[in-house]
Amino acid sequence: MTAYWRPIPMTDPARPRxxxxxxxxxxxxxxxxxxxxDAAPEVVPLSEAPPDVLDRLSAPRAPVARLDLSAPRIMGVLNVTPDSFSDGGLHATPEAALARARALAGADILDIGGESTRPGAATIPAEEEIARVLPVLxxxxxxxxxxxxxxxxKAAVAQAALDAGADLVNDVxxxxxxxxxxxxAARAGGYCLMHAQGTPETMQADPRYDDVLLDVHDALEAGLALAESQGIPRARVLVDPGLGFGKTLQHNVSLLRRLSLYHGLGCGLLVGASRKGFVGALGGAAQARDRMPGSVALALHAVRQGAQVVRVHDVTETRQALSLHQAVGGTT
Known part of the structure; x- marks a missing residue:
């Protein structure tokens, strides 16, 4: 029986010996x-876990792409696409993108995307994607x-972006x-390995898992092994369970409830729930632009699970909520 070990995270300042x-x-x-x-989940003391598991779960994460992961970090979303689900077409020129980037004050890193990966989106040629992102970068x-x-x-897009000064490759x-x-990606200061089932064209058709939490864990572990074999050190990788990418509403909820499992992979953890469809389904917000409150709530939940990076559209609101959470929650 293979055991998976999920730390139960706490932030209370009254930390026991x-x-x-x-x-x-x-x-x-x-x-x-x-x-x-093969068995029901069981809460156990630290003494029942192998020492190497505890070492991996507790070890500090190295900086990735110049980000110090000892505190929560905010990744601001900057789409330069005509068809992204939340803000398609709004920031397609370098001038508009630069204005948007300045409006994302409070972000620790900016994530620039030139191809929509919303459910049903079609793949575009690398040349078109490069033409969109390079002037903005x-x-x-x-x-x-x-x-x-x-x-x-795409490798060609990543190559052009790194040459233009990008620090991290975020690969859905x-x-x-x-x-x-x-x-x-081995040339970059960091690489984000995200889990997805299928491609954007097909991923929401009928996603199925034996156990979504453990299946995603095993897929990420296999992806990490592949990344290492291609020259990407594990210490420079962020892992992302891929909320909304080949997952039903219940799959997303199951992943969020036990996010801390993925710390066992020994990498920094990135979570991107912002404005996604399941946020609207749970929060009663049909339009992506109306999902800010629910998105902030899930960003704070991810931080309470120890996630080092949250990827968000609403940077100002998330920064304010995070600052308050850190001040009163004992996490500063």
Whole structure:
């Protein structure tokens, strides 16, 4: 029976003796949930987990793409696409994108995307994607020292973006779309490995899992092994369970409830729930622009689970909520 060990994160300032820091950060844990495919979940003391598991769960995460992961970080979304689900067409020119980037004050890193990966979106040629993102990346690099991320599945796009000053490659395909991407991403200061079932064209048709929490864990572990084989050190990888990418509403809820399981992969954890369809379904907001409150709530939930990076559209609101949470919640 293969055991999976989920730390039960706490942020209370009254930390008991013997508790361990979660990934060297602001959360601590003194119990774990032992999970398997063959038995019911069981809460157990630290003494029942193998020492190497505890070491991996508690070890500080190295900086990724110039981001210090000892505190929660905000990734601001900057789409330069005509058809993204939330803000398609609003920031398609370098001038509009630069104005939007300045409006994202409070972000720790900006994520620039030139191809929509919303459910049903079609793949576009790399040349078209490069034409969209490169002028924006160059303008941003000249305007700010913030780390910049390129949101792409394509090696040619990643190569052009890194040459223009991008720091991180954010790959929604988890190295499954373009076989050449791994070698290019190995040059970057960081790589985000996201889980997705299927492609944007098909991913929401009928997603199925035996156990979504454990299936996503195993897929990310396999993706990490592939990344390492292609020259990407695990210490420079962020893992993302891929909310909304080949998941039903219940799949997303199951992943969010036990997010802390993914700290066992030994990487920083990135969570992107912002304005997604399931936020609207749960919160009663049909339009993406009306999902800010629910998105902020899920960003704070992810931080309470120890997630080091939250990817959001509403940076100002998330920063304010996070600042208050840190001040009164004992996580500063």
């Amino acid at each position: 013997g508790a361990l820091p979660l990934a060297g950060g602001w959360c601590w844990f003194d119990r774990l949930e032992r999970l398997s495919r 160059r303008a941003l690099r000249a305007d700010t020292d913030l780390p910049l991320s390129i949101d792409t599945r 395909s988890g190295l499954a779309f373009d076989p050449a991407l791994g070698a290019v």
